[in-house]
Amino acid sequence: MNYDIVVLGAGISGISAAYHLKEGGVNSVVFEKNPSWGGMLDNFEINGFRFDRFVHLSFAIDEHVKEIFAKSTDFYTHTPDPFNYYRGYWVKHPAQNNLYPLPSGEKKMILEDFKKRKLKDVSEIKNYEEWLRVQFGDYFAENFPIPYTRKYWTVEPKNLETKWVGKRIYLPSIEEIEEGCETEKTPVTYYAKEMRYPKKGGYKSFLTSMVKGIDIRQNKEVIKIDIEKHKIYFSDGTQCKYKKLVSSLPLPELCKIIENTPKEVVEASEKLMCTSGYLVSLGFNKPDIPKHLWFYIYDEDILSARVYSPSLKSPENAPEGCSSLQAEIYFSRDKKINLSEDEILQHTIEKLIKMNVFKEDDLVVKNIKKEDYANVVFKHNIYENRKIVLEFLEGCNIKSIGRFGEWKYLWSDQSLISGQMAAEKILRELPDKL
Known part of the structure; x- marks a missing residue:
């Protein structure tokens, strides 16, 4: 198959790129390796409890982003009080x-x-x-x-x-x-004044207005890109050609699958560091277990860094009369966790019980999932190595977008804008290039 524009990854930046291309009168095709769209904004359900794939709240200030989110879904507005x-x-x-x-x-x-x-x-x-x-x-x-x-x-x-x-x-x-x-009666000084979350369908519902009319092909994992022939090869044995390519794939992964990537570029991409994360999702048989929308944990003997409540974000995330929490645990090549997933899950439960967050009898759902890419880590060599990789991709006429495509500390609204900017750049190029 031949396509004018291919977008790799159906997370928020990839969807945004395809949406803004379509708004400019240009169609594209989006390839996503997972069986559903949304990327890190996706969610899953267990026994009537909905959990986001990773933890999200929107505090977007960009009016264009707020407009897209608002026309996608009704939402709750929370005042930060962590x-x-x-x-x-x-x-x-x-x-x-x-x-x-x-x-x-x-x-x-x-x-x-x-x-x-x-x-x-x-x-x-x-x-x-x-x-x-x-x-x-x-x-x-x-x-x-x-x-x-x-x-x-x-x-x-x-x-x-x-x-x-x-x-x-x-x-x-x-x-x-x-x-x-x-005194404990101090003003809220959190950097965002309000946080927004969809009333129904989890955080990815903020993207529904962008997804309409976009051609997303799921279960399409890219295993090789031939930049000379403008050809993409997929794990299911299929292939396609493109004229322009937009990628939200993590830079180290992208460099691995581009054929004949120079050694110095591969080495630079391998020096880019990120955290990986475990997400422990817990459901309770009582409505009032979470006391805070989210909280941080400083104690180093407790693996969890942050804990959020999906059911406080939206009651629709839990069955009637129930509530839920999600705990984030981070690791990386610099800090490994020498425990099995079951041990991490049990550790998290035991520590939260000890903190008097809930009692063991309250727990009716427990789950742990791993994400290979959680956050970009800003070690001292990040900028020089990122520049080497991005300049190589630019020379390949590949527009790299999103948190791990730009390798920046981007929130969801900034990732949307990242995809938008790539689309606008392509639209400016089209009269001369296609």
């Missing part, structure tokens, strides 16, 4: 300006350390650990974000650069920290 679990204490998020529940001695150490921290210009800061110590002082850094970095990013913070941080971490004034030590 919490943190730290050594038996439940602390409002972000912890740095909500220390009220902690013992007075510990609050005093954090406050004193914050006041005497060594201030530096951003240009002088060499790594993320140093950034954390400069922002919060040694005691808070060593007991809160440094352990959490090991859990979430799976590396020592000194091995991370800092450009990715942006506005993701709140930097309070000394007055805010002092207030947070004295």
